[in-house]
Amino acid sequence: MIEPSSIAIRASGLSKRFGDFTALDRLDLAVGRGVIFGLLGPNGAGKSTAIKILTTLLDASAGSAAVAGFDVVTQPVEVRRRIGYVPQLLSADGALTASENLDLSARLHGIYGAQRIARVQEALAFAGLQEQAHKLVKTFSGGMVRRxxxxxxxxxxxxxxxxxxxxxGLDPAARRTVWERLLQLRGRHGVTILISTHDMEEADTLCDELAILHHGQLAVVGRPRQLKDQVGPGASLADVFVHFSGAVIDQGGHARDVRESRAAVLRRG
Incomplete structure (x- = not known):
C-alpha cells in the first residue's frame, strides 16, 4: 500500500468511451514517486488512451486521475507544469537544429535568459548531442531524435x-542508449516515469513495477519478478504477457502486431 503523499500518479475508475467502443474500462492505478512504471498490452488495450488522459490531452468519460498531486480535470495547468511527455510518433521539428528545438521548448516552459542557455546546454549534454547541436534534426537517426x-x-x-x-523501430544500440538516459533521470533527479511498451526486454530492464492491460481493463499489476513467479517456475516476462493478455510475442520479444508501427517515420533517419 503506497502512502497518499508518495503517489505520483493515481487513477480511480478511469474510463474512456468513443461511441459504443470502450477504450479504457475502470482503470485503477497508483504509481509511487521515483518509480519507473510500465504499461504493457496489445494494440487497442488502452495504453495510449490512459497516457493521453493522464497528460490532460484527452478527457475521461468517467473516473478521476491526479498527477503530481493535481487533478487532471480541475487543475490541468498545474499538471502540465509538472510533467514531460514523449509521444509515440517522432515529434521534434526536423527543420530546426537540435539546439533550436531545445531553445523553443525552454521558451514554451517560461525559461529565459541565462537560465535558458544553461538548460539547453545541459540538455544537449544529457542527450549526447553536443557535436550535433547545430545540425538539422531531419538529418538525425531515429535514436538521436528520441534522445x-x-x-x-x-x-x-x-x-x-x-x-x-x-x-x-530503434536498433538495439539506440534502444539501450535511451534506456540509459531514462535510468539517469530516475537516479539523478528522482523523476517518476510511466512508459508504455510492447518490448519485453525493455519492460524487464527498466520497470520497477508494471501493469498489463487487456481490452481496456487492468489484467494484472505487480513487480516483474512477482508476476513471473505467479505464472510459474522459470517464466519470462514474455510468458507473463501472453498469460494475461493472450497476445503473441515474436522472437525479438515484441508484440507481433506493432512491428511496423513506426517504420515509416524512422526511414528518414
Whole structure:
C-alpha cells in the first residue's frame, strides 16, 4: 500500500468511451514517486488512451486521475507544469537544429535568459548531442531524435515523465542508449516515469513495477519478478504477457502486431 503523499500518479475508475467502443474500462492505478512504471498490452488495450488522459490531452468519460498531486480535470495547468511527455510518433521539428528545438521548448516552459542557455546546454549534454547541436534534426537517426525528445521533455525538470512506445523501430544500440538516459533521470533527479511498451526486454530492464492491460481493463499489476513467479517456475516476462493478455510475442520479444508501427517515420533517419 503506497502512502497518499508518495503517489505520483493515481487513477480511480478511469474510463474512456468513443461511441459504443470502450477504450479504457475502470482503470485503477497508483504509481509511487521515483518509480519507473510500465504499461504493457496489445494494440487497442488502452495504453495510449490512459497516457493521453493522464497528460490532460484527452478527457475521461468517467473516473478521476491526479498527477503530481493535481487533478487532471480541475487543475490541468498545474499538471502540465509538472510533467514531460514523449509521444509515440517522432515529434521534434526536423527543420530546426537540435539546439533550436531545445531553445523553443525552454521558451514554451517560461525559461529565459541565462537560465535558458544553461538548460539547453545541459540538455544537449544529457542527450549526447553536443557535436550535433547545430545540425538539422531531419538529418538525425531515429535514436538521436528520441534522445533529443527526451531531453526536450525534461528540460523544465518535470516530476513525472510519460513516454508512449519510445523505442519502437530503434536498433538495439539506440534502444539501450535511451534506456540509459531514462535510468539517469530516475537516479539523478528522482523523476517518476510511466512508459508504455510492447518490448519485453525493455519492460524487464527498466520497470520497477508494471501493469498489463487487456481490452481496456487492468489484467494484472505487480513487480516483474512477482508476476513471473505467479505464472510459474522459470517464466519470462514474455510468458507473463501472453498469460494475461493472450497476445503473441515474436522472437525479438515484441508484440507481433506493432512491428511496423513506426517504420515509416524512422526511414528518414
Amino acid at each position: 533529443l525528445e527526451i531531453a526536450q521533455a525534461t528540460l523544465h525538470y518535470p516530476e513525472v515523465l510519460f513516454l508512449d512506445e519510445p523505442t519502437i
